[in-house]
Amino acid sequence: MAEPRIVVMGGSAGAIEALLEILPALPAGYPLPVLVVVHLPGGQQSMLAEVLGARTPLAVIEAEDKARATPGTVHVAPPDYHLLVEADGTLALSVDAPVHHSRPAIDPLLESAADAYAEGVVGVVLSGASADGAAGLAAVRRAGGLAIVQDPATAWSPHMPEAALREADPQLVLAPAAIRAYLVSLGGTEVRR
Amino acid sequence: MITQDVDLEIRLLLEAIFEKYHYDFRRYGGASMKRRLVRAAGRFGCRTISALQERVLHEPTVFPQLLEDLTIQVSDLFRDPSYFRAVRERVVPILATYPSVKLWIAGCATGEEVYSYAILLREEGLLERTIIYATDIHPPALARAEAGVFALERMPAFSENYQRAGGKASLSDHYVTGYGGAAFDRSLRARVVFADHSLATDEVFAEVQMVSCRNVLIYFDRALQDRALRLFADALCPMGFLGLGSRETVRFSAEARRFTEFDRSERIYRRA
Numbered sequence: 129m130a131e132p133r134i135v136v137m138g139g140s141a142g143a144i145e146a147l148l149e150i151l152p153a154l155p156a157g158y159p160l161p162v163l164v165v166v167h168l169p170g171g172q173q174s175m176l177a178e179v180l181g182a183r184t185p186l187a188v189i190e191a192e193d194k195a196r197a198t199p200g201t202v203h204v205a206p207p208d209y210h211l212l213v214e215a216d217g218t219l220a221l222s223v224d225a226p227v228h229h230s231r232p233a234i235d236p237l238l239e240s241a242a243d244a245y246a247e248g249v250v251g252v253v254l255s256g257a258s259a260d261g262a263a264g265l266a267a268v269r270r271a272g273g274l275a276i277v278q279d280p281a282t283a284w285s286p287h288m289p290e291a292a293l294r295e296a297d298p299q300l301v302l303a304p305a306a307i308r309a310y311l312v313s314l315g316g317t318e319v320r321r
Numbered sequence: 322m323i324t325q326d327v328d329l330e331i332r333l334l335l336e337a338i339f340e341k342y343h344y345d346f347r348r349y350g351g352a353s354m355k356r357r358l359v360r361a362a363g364r365f366g367c368r369t370i371s372a373l374q375e376r377v378l379h380e381p382t383v384f385p386q387l388l389e390d391l392t393i394q395v396s397d398l399f400r401d402p403s404y405f406r407a408v409r410e411r412v413v414p415i416l417a418t419y420p421s422v423k424l425w426i427a428g429c430a431t432g433e434e435v436y437s438y439a440i441l442l443r444e445e446g447l448l449e450r451t452i453i454y455a456t457d458i459h460p461p462a463l464a465r466a467e468a469g470v471f472a473l474e475r476m477p478a479f480s481e482n483y484q485r486a487g488g489k490a491s492l493s494d495h496y497v498t499g500y501g502g503a504a505f506d507r508s509l510r511a512r513v514v515f516a517d518h519s520l521a522t523d524e525v526f527a528e529v530q531m532v533s534c535r536n537v538l539i540y541f542d543r544a545l546q547d548r549a550l551r552l553f554a555d556a557l558c559p560m561g562f563l564g565l566g567s568r569e570t571v572r573f574s575a576e577a578r579r580f581t582e583f584d585r586s587e588r589i590y591r592r593a
C-alpha cells in the first residue's frame with residue numbers, strides 16, 4: 129500500500145465546474161502537491177489560477193519552471209506551456225508541440241508524474257472533449273499509481289473520461305463529490321488506498 | 322516501445338551524441354527530453370532508444386533529423402507583447418544612455434525574436450548604434466533567421482502582437498511580400514551577427530548591455546541553467562539587462578544573487 133505523494137489532474141470542457149466541486153474541500157495544510165492542467169481557449173487560460181484560487185483554501189498558483197511541487201499548493205499549467213514534473217520533484221515547463229491540439233496538455237503531466245513518482249501518483253481525468261489524458265492515465269496505472277476517472281454520466285463532456293476508461297482501466301470511476309471525498313481522505317491521518 | 326531501462330538508454334544516447342557530434346544535451350530537463358526521445362524513436366520505427374542510438378551513430382541522415390526534434394523551433398514575432406512593450410518603454414530609454422549598445426539574443430531559433438528587437442530598436446532610433454548577436458545551436462534555424470522570410474499566413478498574428486507591443490507604425494512597413502512569404506527589410510539585419518553558440522559548451526564572447534534569452538532555459542536542468550545564467554552575468558556590463566521567457570525566473574538558481582528584479586511580471590532583471 130504505497131503512500132500517495134502527488135495528485136495530478138486534468139480536463140477540458142466542464143473541468144472547471146468539476147474542479148470547483150473538488151478543490152474547495154481540500155483543507156489548508158493539505159499534505160500533497162496538486163498539479164492541474166485544463167485546456168482553455170487562449171485568453172481564459174490565464175484566469176484559471178484566479179478562478180480556482182478564489183474558492184479554495186489552498187494556494188493556487190501558475191506553475192513556474194523549476195519551482196518545487198509543494199504540498200498544500202495547487203500548481204496550474206500556464207497558458208501555452210506544457211507542465212511536467214521531474215524526478216526530483218521540481219516542475220518543468222515546455223513549449224514542445226501541442227498534444228491532442230492542446231498546450232498545455234494532460235498527457236505530458238500524467239506521464240511525467242508516473243515516471244517521477246510511480247506508485248505515489250494519484251491521477252484524475254475529468255470532464256473534457258478530447259482524448260487527452262487517456263494515455264497519461266494509462267501510464268499512471270502501469271506505474272502502479274491510482275487512476276481515477278470522473279464518471280462520464282456526471283461529466284459535462286463525457287468524451288475525455290470515456291477515452292480514459294477505455295485506455296487506462298482506472299481503479300475508481302467517481303462523481304466529483306466522491307472524488308472530493310476521496311482526495312480529502314488522502315490528507316487525513318489514516319491515509320488509505 | 323520497450324520502456325524498461327529507458328532512462329539508462331537515454332543517458333547512453335546523449336553521451337554518444339556528445340562524443341560523436343559534440344552537441345551536449347546531457348543536462349537538459351529529463352521529463353521533456355524523455356518524451357521527445359521516446360516519440361522520435363517511434364517515428365524512426367525504433368523499438369528502443371538503443372536502437373535509435375545505433376541509427377544515430379551509423380546513419381548520417383538521422384542525427385540532423387533528431388537535432389530538429391531536440392531543439393524545439395517554436396517562436397513568434399513579439400511573442401508576449403507585454404514583454405516587448407516593457408522593453409520599449411522601460412529598458413530602451415536606459416539603453417539609449419550608452420554610446421553604443423550590444424544585445425545578445427541567446428537561443429534565437431528561426432529569428433522571430435531578432436526581428437522583433439531590430440524593429441523595436443529602429444523605431445526607437447537605437448538600431449544604428451546597436452550590434453545584435455543572435456546565437457543558437459541549430460545551424461538550419463540560424464540560416465532561416467538570416468534569410469528573414471516568414472510565411473504570409475503568420476503575418477496577421479504577428480501584426481497584432483506588434484501593435485499590442487507598442488508598435489509605432491505598421492508591421493508591414495518592415496517587410497515586403499512575394500512568393501507566399503514576407504521578407505523582412507535586409508537593413509534590419511545589417512547590425513546583426515548570427516553565430517553558432519551553445520549555452521551548454523561555449524563561453525562568453527563579448528561584453529553586452531542586454532541579454533535576451535527566452536524559452537531556452539526551460540529546456541535545461543538546474544545545473545545547466547546555472548551555467549547559462551553565469552554566462553549571462555559574466556557577459557553583462559554592471560546594471561545590464563537580462564530578459565527571460567514569461568514563465569522563467571532566476572529565482573531558483575545559484576546565480577540568483579547576481580541579478581536584481583527590474584520588471585517582475587515581465588521577467589526582466591538587471592545585473593547586480
Ligand SMILES: C[S@@+](CC[C@H](N)C(=O)[O-])C[C@H]1O[C@@H](n2cnc3c(N)ncnc32)[C@H](O)[C@@H]1O
Nearest residue numbers: 392395396428430458459519520521535536537
Ligand atoms: C523554443 S525556442 C525559443 C525561441 C525564441 N527565443 C522565443 O522565445 O520565441 C528555443 C531555442 O533554443 C535553442 N537552444 C537549445 N539548446 C540550446 C543551447 N544549449 N544553447 C543555445 N541555444 C539552444 C534551440 O535550438 C531553439 O532554437
